[in-house]
Amino acid sequence: MAAVLAFLLLLLSQMASPHGAPRCPMALTPPAQRRALLATAQHSILTGLHLPERPRAPRPPPRAALLSALRRVQPQLNRGVAPPRPPNTAGQNYEVLSFAEAGPSTPRSSRLLFRFSQELRENSEVLQAQLHVFWPPPGPGSSQPVAVRLLHGDAASNGTALSEAMLEVRGEGWNALDVSDALRSVLSRGTERLTVELNASRPPLPTYGWDDRRPFVAVRARIGTPPSRRRRGIDCSGSTRTCCRKEFFVDFKEIGWEDWIIQPEGYHMNYCAGLCPPHVAAVPGVAASFHTAVLNLIKANNADAAADSCCVPTQRRPLSLLYYDRDSNIVKTDIPDMIVDACGCT
Numbered sequence: 001m002a003a004v005l006a007f008l009l010l011l012l013s014q015m016a017s018p019h020g021a022p023r024c025p026m027a028l029t030p031p032a033q034r035r036a037l038l039a040t041a042q043h044s045i046l047t048g049l050h051l052p053e054r055p056r057a058p059r060p061p062p063r064a065a066l067l068s069a070l071r072r073v074q075p076q077l078n079r080g081v082a083p084p085r086p087p088n089t090a091g092q093n094y095e096v097l098s099f100a101e102a103g104p105s106t107p108r109s110s111r112l113l114f115r116f117s118q119e120l121r122e123n124s125e126v127l128q129a130q131l132h133v134f135w136p137p138p139g140p141g142s143s144q145p146v147a148v149r150l151l152h153g154d155a156a157s158n159g160t161a162l163s164e165a166m167l168e169v170r171g172e173g174w175n176a177l178d179v180s181d182a183l184r185s186v187l188s189r190g191t192e193r194l195t196v197e198l199n200a201s202r203p204p205l206p207t208y209g210w211d212d213r214r215p216f217v218a219v220r221a222r223i224g225t226p227p228s229r230r231r232r233g234i235d236c237s238g239s240t241r242t243c244c245r246k247e248f249f250v251d252f253k254e255i256g257w258e259d260w261i262i263q264p265e266g267y268h269m270n271y272c273a274g275l276c277p278p279h280v281a282a283v284p285g286v287a288a289s290f291h292t293a294v295l296n297l298i299k300a301n302n303a304d305a306a307a308d309s310c311c312v313p314t315q316r317r318p319l320s321l322l323y324y325d326r327d328s329n330i331v332k333t334d335i336p337d338m339i340v341d342a343c344g345c346t
Contacts (some may be wrong), residue, residue, distance in 0.1 A: 006096075009093075014149075021280045030188050034122055034237065035152075035272060036317070037248055037250070037269065038250065038254070038255055040053075040269075041250040041255070042255060042257075043317075044338060045089070045321070045335065045338070048092075048319075048335035048336065048338065049321070049323075049333070050075075050267035051336065053321075054257060054260060055237040055260050055324060055325050055326040056260065056326065059326045059328055059330050060324050061099045061214065061330070062330060064212040065099060065212055065213075065214040065216075066097075066206040067212070068212035068213070068214075068328060069088065069097050069099070069214075069216045069330070070219070070330075071095070072132060072174060072279065073095075073097070073130075073132070073218040075341045084248040085336050088218055089248065090334065092223045092333060092334060092336055093220065093221070093222050093333060093334055094120065094124070094219070094220070094221045094222070094223065094331060094332070094333040095218070095219070095220055095331070095333065096116065096117070096120060096217075096218070096219040096220075096221065096325075096329050096330065096331045096332075097216050097217075097219075097329060097330035098115065098145070098216060098217045098219065098329045098330075099114075099214050099215070099216045099239065099328065099329070099330075100112035100114055100196070100208060100214060100215040100216065100217075101114075101279075102115065102117070102208060103195065105155075105205065106203075108199060108200055109198065109199045109200075109205070110197075110198050110205050111151075111194065111195055111196065111197050111198075112155065112195070112197075112198070112208070112215055113193060113195050113196075113198045114193070114194045114195075114196070115192055115193055115327040115329070116183070116186075116187070116193075116194070116219070116327070116329065117192065117260035117326065117327055117329055117331070120187065120192065122220055124187070124221045124222065125221060125222045125223075126183055126187065126219065126220075126221050127180075127220040127221060127222060128178070128180050128219070128220045129141070129178070129179045129180045129183040129217055129219045129220075130176050130177065130178055130179065130218050131148075131176065131177045131178075131179045131196060131215070131216075131217050132174055132175070132176050132215060132216050132217070132218065133174070133175050133176075133177070133198070133215045134173065134174050134175075134206070134208075134213040134342075135167075135169045135172065135173070135174075135175055135206060136172055136206050137171060137172040138216060140234075141212070143168055143169060143170040144168075144169045144200060144202065145166055145167070145168055145169075145201050145203060146166070146167040146168075146169055146198055146199065146200050146201075147164065147165075147166055147198075147200075148164065148165045148167055148177055148196060148197070148198060148199075149161055149163075149184040149196070149197040150162045150163045150164070150165075150194065150195070150196060150197075151194075151195040151196075151197060152185065152186050152189060152191070152193075152194070153191075153193060154193060154195065156207055160187050162182040163179075163181060163182050163187070164182075165177055166220070166276070169248075170244070179194070179196075179217060182194060183217070183219065187324055189282050192327075196215075202242055217327040234342075234343075235247075236273060236274065236312075240274065241275055241279065241338050242274050242275050242276070243272065243273075243274040243275065243276050243311035243343050243345050244272070244273065244274045244311075244342060244343055245270055245271070245272060245340055245341070245342060245343045246270065246271055246272070247268055247270050247274050248268065248269050248271055249266055249267070249268050249269070249272055250266050250267055250268075250269045250318070251265070251266040252264075252265060252266050253265065253266075254266075260323055260324045261321060261323045262323055262324065262330070263320075263321070263322040264321075267338070267341060268341065269338070269340065270339060270341070271313075271340055272311045272312055272313055272340065272343035273311060273343075274311050274343075275311070276309035276310060276311050276345035276346070292344040309345040309346050310345065310346045311343055311344070311345055312343065312344065312345075312346055313340045313341075313343055314340070314342050314343060314344035315340075315341040315342035316337040316338065316339055316340055316341060317320070317338070317339040317341055318335055318336050318337070318338060318339070319334065319335045319338035319339055320332065320333075320334050320336035321333060321334075321335060
């Protein structure tokens, strides 16, 4: 991350005139242009996910457990591009799948530990959290009540009880329990660990390994972000010299991120290029930002035209990501303003 920032800051330093006034930069060579775009993509994704560096999941869940959980809570995944945000709304949504770690157990009681990423508790609002537990058949023609205690703290310690509930297991299959209030309480205390204690009326309790029946908590949360502005623009063609949008695809395998980003395999970042002559200089663009400033570096402007107006993004869309965080949770979120849809002149 430090190397990415150093490269971007070096490019940004070239945007100032000898008198310190900002100007539109000259075009970069193709290799430098590609490096700038890929560096911008990496910086923008990490910033949008509120991460200081790319996560390295210590032990990602097995494929069977991941597919089973995804089939239960999210039958159809986005292919990497989120729909446009409705007008007058703001907020970055997160969907998190946190898989259980086994804690102390007895024939009638067992504990499960769930770890949630630090980013989830910083300025986030938990919309919903559900515990999903698979239970074997309780016996022919019978049901089994299971007491569920939600605790604050590690599974090995006697944590503070947050709430209790009863599950009536009537047959083999998945059972869901709302744990939203308990998770909000845990996050409000400045920690990210929730312990679930299961107490059965008769033994034995099910054992959970790294298979497709591993318990998990599915969380939906939102972090507030300002809404983006929308403008119209044109796409670049072979003969276009005025301000337009050019396509650019970021391949996560190329930048070495395919090990922690599950979906998509990449995305069309796109960027703005072209001249802004005086007759279009009054077309408003979006407010300047770090992302916009770096994207401006690769547009094909000359110095004379750049002094008056710059070609910048005027419409963007979110990028949907499904990825592993540093605690091996599965997270899905839409990062705002990642895909350039249209360009205009400032």
